[in-house]
Amino acid sequence: MKFTLSWLKTHLDTDADLSAILKTLNDIGLEVEDVENPAEKLGAFRIAKVLTAERHPQADKLQVLTVDQGDGHPLQVVCGAPNARAGLVGVFGVEGAVVPVNGMVLKKTAIRGVESNGMMCSFRELELGEDHDGIIELAGDAPVGQVYAEWAGLDDPVIDVSITPNRQDCMGVRGIARDLAAAGLGTMKPLAIPVVEGSGPGPDVRTDDVEGCPAFFARTVRGVANGRSPEWMARRLKAVGQKPISTLVDITNYLMIDLGRPLHVYDLAALKGGLVARKGKTGEEVLALNGKTYAVDETMTVIADDAAVHDIGGIMGGEHSGATDATTDVLIECAWFTPERIAVTGQKLALTSDARGRFERGVDPAFLDDGLSIATDLVVKLCGGTPSEPTRAGTPPLTPRTISYDPAQCLALAGVDVAADEQQRILESLGFGVAGEAGAWTITVPTWRRDVDGWPDIVEEVVRIVGLDKVPSTPLPRAPGVARPTATAEQMVERRVRRTAAARGLAEAINWSFLSEKEAASVGGGDWTLANPISEELKVMRPSLLPGLLSATRRNMDRGAASVRLFELGRRYFTGQKDGSWERATVGFVLAGEKTPRGWQTGKAQPFGAHDAKAEVTALLAAAGAPVANLQSFGEASGAYHPGQSGTLRLGPKTVLAEYGVLHPSLARLFGLTGTVVAGEIFLDAIPAKRRTGFMRAPYAPPALQAVKRDFAFLVPQALEADALVRAVRGADKKAIVEARLFDMFVGPGVEEGHKSLAVEVTLQPGEKSFSQEELDAISSAVVKAAEKLGGTLRG
Structure with missing residues (x-):
């Protein structure tokens, strides 16, 4: 919701300065998002007069002007505007000025061999409108040399306030002024309600859809002359981002912003018979004012005549019955639409408008008569014409509460x-x-x-x-004695995982639990689609944490981050789960960009790889209490990952605890990411819960004897997974072998084709006494036999 300071003061009698107003707005819950004063960026642009205008010697479409900017030293300026001529008074940008539309700094330059100092400006270049057909033309008596923004009354800060959905009253400048007055920042000025004397009966309007449009008030004004709206109105509308169109249209937009009351004006000549607010019919269409055609149905309220639909009720009018410069007779609509109906219609049509934003919050139902009178009075004053009596069809909901x-x-x-x-x-x-x-x-x-x-x-x-x-900060009462733990076992797991991820250099991200349908489809599709989403971009409850993390990764990299390491701990949402639960606790992470900074030896940065993802997955699983030593590695992960560069960790073939790997290139492109991106997800709900044995930890008991390490190299078939060999070796003697890890793989001379050499380090931990040579030989023999069962042979 935007408004200017001067606009606010038409409703609020106050001596408070801008800073006090901004502070008070924030204090009372009307968050100020932005404040901008157009005069600040136009301080270097002055009113100037063109003294002479001659044709450029090297270009037919350029002129060489002599410009008086009021300091007694005329400047030479090259200009291509078709309306540039001697005697014209316009706006001149001096050397060093910054052109608002493109940020260009004006400086002395030569254009086709002729020196040019500064620039004569158009409205678009100063961001004061869309007119770019020529340079600005001011009245001949405009004071040459004065700062243009001061003379034009542009020194008027524009305040942008974020209005929460419950504050429908603050969708108009008067409602905001009311809040400020209540906060002691001034007094409200009375709202003048004009008495409009009607001539003749009111228009033929009615409502046949009392659920969607309980009240439909209207008035006609005949003999109007439409055209440009007055400067004061156009200036205020442009300041808040509204494009002035014509007086009739601008009046409705102005009252919507000023008083929070949307209205609509119809060209009577385009109507066939009376107007009725009714439910739409399947197959009906309306060409809206935004140039798009919308199909309506029986769940929507429309405004129609005897021949066609003219308006999507409370959201947007139709193009063929809107007011134009040729309009002479108009019908002013001031209706009340049910907020719930407006919200559903807008979502179905994916159509937003300023009117919808107000009607779906709830416009004042007691302001129909007064709103119609104010609008009619403005039409008569600015466009002329003769108003009719009002027609009041239906009754707005005015039950006192x-x-x-x-x-x-x-x-x-x-x-x-x-x-x-x-x-x-x-x-x-x-x-x-x-x-x-x-x-x-x-x-x-x-x-x-x-x-x-x-x-x-x-x-x-x-x-x-x-x-x-x-509001004071009051601590909750504390019961005497030692407090009992309040965190559940699941919360404790999440706490450990979060701390471990942060300790490993990952930054925590907190994303929406909702995705767009396109994002959800990229990771297999979501089970839950919201019936009433905030927007189309937040429509599906996420089946994966990856889309949110990938979006956050892109935002960070777009802002120059060379290395991104993000994680999120949240929930995924599914239907049809065997245990009845549809929330799945999950940890997701993304690694992108440079793994390490550029080295002086190569000048290149090291990218992340699939093994980096596996290292993070293993560490986070260990923090969550998963039996990491017993996990099995299986091949490729889901379709979100690169085939051949991804995998899963499981407890048995069916229980997947995590998946990880290099992101699939198509998914990376969907989120605008380049280079190698690795990611992973740990499914905390799949980790088996540990049996509780009490709150005390087992005492730390380090082994009394030193461990023994032995290295084994095996020739195995090329298709054998290294993880299978390591698990077989580890299980050869579960009592003596405490660790087995792969430390080398070799393919080349000395290794027959179709095979590879895998070297495994085995750690043996003696108990009460050291191993004898016979015991070590027996363990080694068991290790070799375990490898032989998989087709491996000990290398000599």
Whole structure:
């Protein structure tokens, strides 16, 4: 929600400066996202007059101008604008000025051999409009030499406020002014409601869909002259990002932003018969004002005449019945649409608009008559014409809502002691009615506060205006004695994994649990699709943590990160699980970019590889308490990974604890990543829970005798996986062998074709006494026999 400071002050009588207003907005829960003053970037652009204009000697479409910028020293400027001529008064950018539209710094230069100093500017170049057909033409009496922004009244900060979905009243400048007045930053100016004397009966309008459009008010104005809106209105609309179109259209946009009341204007000449708000029919279409055609159905509210649909009710009007420069007779629509119907329609059509953003929050149902009168009055004043009497079809939902409230509830719920008279002042300033005696108030909720439902909401309003910073930090009561552990076994596992990942240099990411349908499909598709998503990009509950991590990786690399090491601990979501649970605790990670910085020897950085992913997976599984020594390596992982450069770790052939490897190139391209990207996921829910034996750890008992290490090299078939050999060697003597690891693989001279040499280091741990030579020989023999069962032979 954007508005200018001067626009705010048309509703709020205040002496507060900009910084005080911004601080108060944040304090009362209206978060300020941005503040921009157009005058700041236009300080180097001055009003100037063209004294002479001659044809450029080397270019037919260029002119050489002599420009007076008010300092008594005319400058020579080369200009290509078709309207440049002697006597024109425009806007001149001096040397050193920065052109807002492209950031170009103006400097003295030669254009086709002719010196040029500065630039005469168009509206688009100054980001003041879309007009780029020529340079700006000002009135002849504009003061030459004055800063253009000051003369044009552009020294007016634009404030951008983030409005939460529950604050429908603040979708208009007046609602924001009301909050600031309640916070003590001034007083509200009264809203003038004009009395419009109608001539003749009102238009033929009705509502046949009372669920979607309970009330449809309208008025006609005949004999209007449409054209450009007045400068004050166009300037305010442009400041907040609205493109001025015509007076009739601009009036509706202006009132929507000013008062939070969307309206629509129809060209009467384009209508066939009366207008009706009704449900759409399957097969009907409407060409909307954005140039796109939308198919409607019976779940949507439309505005139609006897021949066609003209409006997607409360969201966007139709192109063929909108007001144009040739319009002479108009119908002004001021209707109330059910928020839920608007939200569903907008989601089905994937259509957003400023009107939808207000109607689906809930527009004030008591402001139909007044809104229609204000709009009609503006049309008559700015476009002329004769208004009709109003037609009021249907009834808006105006059932009064009251809440029983005790001022002491503020202290009890929020911990803030606010005097009863101050609470009453705040509530009445916000538009609430307060009646009754101390301790037993009856609060009447204003029609524009659809979000207030019970007494806790009243407390929230009071505390919000007083200031959330006034809420004290009160510690919870602590029971005497030693506190019992509160974390569950699953939480303890997650805590250990999180600490291990951070200790290994991975940064934690926290992503949405929702994905777009395209992202979900890239990792196999999701089971859960939301019926009411925040947006199409957050529609499917994630079946994998990888898409969120890959998006975060791309954002980091787009900002210059040479090496990205991210992890996330969260949930994946599925249906049809055997144990009835549809949330799966998972750890995901992504490694991208440079594994190590460039070395002076080669000048190249080392990329990540599949073995780096396996190392992270193994470390995190160990932190989670998985029996890492007993895990089996199986071939390729899911389709998200590169074939031949990925794998899984399992307990048996069916229980997958983790998958890892190099990301599939197509998935990397989908997320805009280049180079080798490795990733992995650890499925914490698949790790078997350890049997609890108490809270005490077993005492540390280091072995009394030194371990013995023996190396074995075996010739094995090329197809044999090294992991299978290592597991067989480790199981040759489970009592004596405590570790077995592969440390070498060789293929080449001395190794017959179809075979490879695998070297395994075996660690033997004696117990009460050292191994005898006979015992060592027996263990070695058992190791060789275990390898022979897999087709291996001991190398000589």
